[in-house]
Structure formats: C-alpha cells, structure tokens
Amino acid sequence: MKKILLILFITILIPASSNSFFGENWQGWVYPDRGNLSKSISVGKDFKSLSACRAACINKINTSGYKNADYECGLNCKPMDKNNSNSVMVCKKTER
Numbered sequence: 001m002k003k004i005l006l007i008l009f010i011t012i013l014i015p016a017s018s019n020s021f022f023g024e025n026w027q028g029w030v031y032p033d034r035g036n037l038s039k040s041i042s043v044g045k046d047f048k049s050l051s052a053c054r055a056a057c058i059n060k061i062n063t064s065g066y067k068n069a070d071y072e073c074g075l076n077c078k079p080m081d082k083n084n085s086n087s088v089m090v091c092k093k094t095e096r
Contacts, residue, residue: 026053027077030060034070050095
C-alpha cells in the first residue's frame with residue numbers, strides 16, 4: 001500500500017506542482033512589422049505569467065503606434081549560444 005501511495009505521489013503531485021515550485025519565466029518580443037520577423041524589440045524577460053507578457057506586448061504595440069505589428073511570448077527561454085548574448089533564443093514553448 002505504501003508503494004502505491006508513493007507512486008501516486010510521484011506521478012501526480014510532483015509534475016502538478018513543478019510550475020509553481022520552479023516558476024514560469026516568460027519573455028516578450030514585439031515585431032514592429034509582422035512581414036519582417038527579423039527585426040524584434042524585447043519587451044521584458046521576467047514575466048511570471050503568459051497573460052502578463054501578452055499585456056506588456058500589446059501595451060508596447062499600442063503606445064508605439066505600430067500599425068502592422070505582431071508579438072510573441074516565450075516560456076523559459078535560453079540563448080542557443082550561451083557565450084553570445086545576442087544569440088537566438090530557444091524557448092520551451094512560444095505563444096501569441
């Protein structure tokens with residue numbers, strides 16, 4: 001019985017609590033011209049939720065007056081090349 005409870009704890013409780021234990025870290029980028037995704041502006045790196053990242057990106061678009069902009073939020077992003085601060089970012093997932 002103890003083994004069954006231990007297995008249930010490991011398979012259910014630990015994955016369910018991992019995001020709240022380790023936290024989510026969202027980063028946001030705005031693309032002033034959705035037709036040219038090679039140019040982006042970083043909006044921030046320390047958003048604790050996707051909704052906070054989205055709100056910041058939308059606010060940046062609205063206050064900057066971009067007419068054809070788009071945005072992207074990435075979860076737990078890290079640079080592809082750790083020795084280059086301008087490296088392409090690799091994220092666990094990206095959302096709009």
